[in-house]
Amino acid sequence: MDFNLTKEQQDIQRAAREFALGEFPERAQEFDRDETFDLDIWRKACELGFVGVFIDEAHEGAGLGFFEHCLIVEEFWAVDAGIANAIITASFGAEMLGMFATEEQKNKYLSPIPKGEAIMGTAITEPDAGSDVTCATTSAVRDGDEYIINGTKMFTTNGSIANYLLVFCQTDPDNPDRHQRHSFFIVETDRAGYEANKIHGKLGIRANDTAEVSLVNVRVPASNLVGQEGKGFKNLMDFFNVTRLHICAMAVGIARAALEESVAHIKKRHQFGVPLASFQINQFKIAEMATKIRAARNLYYEAAWLADKGKIDHGLVAMAKWFSGEMAVRCADEALQMHGGYGYIDEYKVQRIYRDAKIVEIYEGTKEIEKIIVANSILG
Amino acid sequence: MDIIVCAKNVPDVAEADLNISDKGTDIDKEDLVFGINDWDNYAIEEAVLLKEKYGGTVTAITVGSEDDEEVLRRCLAMGADTAIRIDVDGISRFDSFVISKILSRVVKDLQFDLIFTGVLAEDDYCGMVGMMMAEELNINHANMITALEIEDGKARTTSELEGGLGEVSLIELPALLTIQTGINEPRYVSILGIRKAAKKELKTIELPDLGISDEELSPRTIIEEAFLPPETEGAEILAGNPDKISSDLIEILKKKGVME
Numbered sequence A: 001m002d003f004n005l006t007k008e009q010q011d012i013q014r015a016a017r018e019f020a021l022g023e024f025p026e027r028a029q030e031f032d033r034d035e036t037f038d039l040d041i042w043r044k045a046c047e048l049g050f051v052g053v054f055i056d057e058a059h060e061g062a063g064l065g066f067f068e069h070c071l072i073v074e075e076f077w078a079v080d081a082g083i084a085n086a087i088i089t090a091s092f093g094a095e096m097l098g099m100f101a102t103e104e105q106k107n108k109y110l111s112p113i114p115k116g117e118a119i120m121g122t123a124i125t126e127p128d129a130g131s132d133v134t135c136a137t138t139s140a141v142r143d144g145d146e147y148i149i150n151g152t153k154m155f156t157t158n159g160s161i162a163n164y165l166l167v168f169c170q171t172d173p174d175n176p177d178r179h180q181r182h183s184f185f186i187v188e189t190d191r192a193g194y195e196a197n198k199i200h201g202k203l204g205i206r207a208n209d210t211a212e213v214s215l216v217n218v219r220v221p222a223s224n225l226v227g228q229e230g231k232g233f234k235n236l237m238d239f240f241n242v243t244r245l246h247i248c249a250m251a252v253g254i255a256r257a258a259l260e261e262s263v264a265h266i267k268k269r270h271q272f273g274v275p276l277a278s279f280q281i282n283q284f285k286i287a288e289m290a291t292k293i294r295a296a297r298n299l300y301y302e303a304a305w306l307a308d309k310g311k312i313d314h315g316l317v318a319m320a321k322w323f324s325g326e327m328a329v330r331c332a333d334e335a336l337q338m339h340g341g342y343g344y345i346d347e348y349k350v351q352r353i354y355r356d357a358k359i360v361e362i363y364e365g366t367k368e369i370e371k372i373i374v375a376n377s378i379l380g
Numbered sequence B: 001m002d003i004i005v006c007a008k009n010v011p012d013v014a015e016a017d018l019n020i021s022d023k024g025t026d027i028d029k030e031d032l033v034f035g036i037n038d039w040d041n042y043a044i045e046e047a048v049l050l051k052e053k054y055g056g057t058v059t060a061i062t063v064g065s066e067d068d069e070e071v072l073r074r075c076l077a078m079g080a081d082t083a084i085r086i087d088v089d090g091i092s093r094f095d096s097f098v099i100s101k102i103l104s105r106v107v108k109d110l111q112f113d114l115i116f117t118g119v120l121a122e123d124d125y126c127g128m129v130g131m132m133m134a135e136e137l138n139i140n141h142a143n144m145i146t147a148l149e150i151e152d153g154k155a156r157t158t159s160e161l162e163g164g165l166g167e168v169s170l171i172e173l174p175a176l177l178t179i180q181t182g183i184n185e186p187r188y189v190s191i192l193g194i195r196k197a198a199k200k201e202l203k204t205i206e207l208p209d210l211g212i213s214d215e216e217l218s219p220r221t222i223i224e225e226a227f228l229p230p231e232t233e234g235a236e237i238l239a240g241n242p243d244k245i246s247s248d249l250i251e252i253l254k255k256k257g258v259m260e
């Protein structure tokens, strides 16, 4: 067993850290307060090759693994979660295209992503279909060479800025097996009937666009179907088994930031005539944070390493996802606590960390859903 | 234009809590994070910019252990063509004199028009390796370069002098220039650069193979003791309303000669 990253992986990690430290800190508070982002930062990240490194070289990616993608995500999130997500979610869905799209579709929709020529997203969640995706009712009905799509998608990352989305639609509502009712379609956002409303007032990751999407008689060519008809749910599970890994990387990244802020603060601030760091209760918090971060990272490293070897361990991925999510939220909470009243104010980075962290317990499978998966993997 | 860049892997000491090592002659570097010396980062960028403009090659060199190769991989990722590491297990035992001897010995066998070093290295702040190399190689040199242009096979350099003055010189090549920070804006390392770097040559030379005499490998500087700055008197806290505090502060600054 070798716990060392390869030299190339170390270099990638270092490059990502340097880019994030060079570009994010100055703008983070502005984007968080105003719920905006400067796409030039995303463009720069694409030029440097940080977006979609897992995409194969034939489609303009670096041909690296999802593990390397996770390394980049972790470093970006360790500097600022909002900006990190605004950049890396531009490829959210590319994993699915890589797995299930035809060569023609890949050339058209995958290649522009690493080059910074397009932003994509994946719309699954609906107002009445969250954790239970099989309830999704957005319908795609065949009409000659086209499908007509109708429905509403909720919380779609990049919904109001993407060039196209992968949309999870019901194609066979009467199929007795609810796992065979859905299919994925590419929907270009400039098609008639597509409308996105940006969601304002998010708790965190406010630099990253999230939208409610309405699809009214949106016509797409039949060639926009990704993967086989009726295999949408199965493909989604395969997709999540990979993408959940980068949520773990997000969690570890932001927990590292929480630890870093805490250490700096409690060494500097004095109460009762001594630094806060001299109180055992604070020392224990630091010890626990550092330990949990390490544990979460080892979990996701293993899961991602296996995934890149083509050995997906469904239960392990779910373990890594819930554990790292809960760990990040806990670390952020303790970090704020150690800042006392100052942590409650948005001038202090720890306040943003506290708000940003929560999302990792929610999207791409809440921690409760992850625990159900873990339990099922054990109990059968 | 063939350019050689000497680069060093140094610990980041700016924010770190430093401790004196057991021997008492150095800081403890065990837990510090290492990276390219800031000045060398500008030097490699300048070399790559010149290469992009005039063609030629860039070779990066370091004296160090296998861990220090990270600096060379970075130079390769930024655009250097080849890299050379002279293998030594930790350079702490060498002073500027020895390091410049080693580098000069390696450089002598290479084709070059320009050699860049950083003005200083962040770890020891000696600022001598560049000049000592130039003397050893008996080539033209200029220090603290803040601007550089190539004209008819000569280098037009601007050196930074005291008080922000600049000194422009026209220097015959081959020459050695010590590069000042701010001369350019070093690029970020890209994923493509890293991938390309993996395919470039990174050569290792064993120190004994260079045939440098023991005499020349013995440091001329002996560090007897390293110590942390002694704790000084506590800060003076100014009290009173903002008007009084600000006028007291101005008074103090004037007395210390910071303000006129």
Ligand SMILES: Cc1cc2nc3c(=O)[nH]c(=O)nc-3n(C[C@H](O)[C@H](O)[C@H](O)COP(=O)(O)OP(=O)(O)OC[C@H]3O[C@@H](n4cnc5c(N)ncnc54)[C@H](O)[C@@H]3O)c2cc1C
Pocket (backbone or CB within 6 Å): A121, A122, A123, A124, A125, A129, A130, A131, A132, A154, A155, A156, A157, A158, A202, A205, A210, A359, A362, A363, A364, A365, A366, A367, A368, A369
């Ligand atoms: C910022 C942001 C970005 C997002 N981006 C995307 C995106 O790009 N694409 C997309 O499709 N979706 C996206 N989502 C949606 C996200 O994936 C869902 O919010 C998430 O899956 C939970 O669904 P829900 O909100 O409907 O909650 P619900 O499913 O209503 O869950 C509410 C609570 O009930 C619990 N619960 C539900 N079912 C069970 C059960 N069987 N047993 C135990 N507990 C249960 C949940 O764990 C949760 O705690 C995003 C959400 C946010 C906030």
Ligand SMILES: Cc1cc2nc3c(=O)[nH]c(=O)nc-3n(C[C@H](O)[C@H](O)[C@H](O)COP(=O)(O)OP(=O)(O)OC[C@H]3O[C@@H](n4cnc5c(N)ncnc54)[C@H](O)[C@@H]3O)c2cc1C
Pocket (backbone or CB within 6 Å): A269, A271, A272, A276, A279, A281, A282, A337, A338, A339, A340, A341, A342, A344
């Ligand atoms: C919204 C808001 C409203 C407020 N309103 C008021 C108000 O109306 N009036 C007012 O006077 N103040 C007010 N405060 C200040 C509040 O009471 C303080 O923030 C609080 O007492 C903590 O002090 P501190 O922020 O200086 O944190 P610190 O004292 O620096 O504490 C930081 C961390 O160190 C821990 N710590 C400190 N000492 C020890 C120890 N001996 N052992 C173990 N752990 C220790 C703390 O528990 C905390 O986790 C307000 C604060 C906020 C955020």
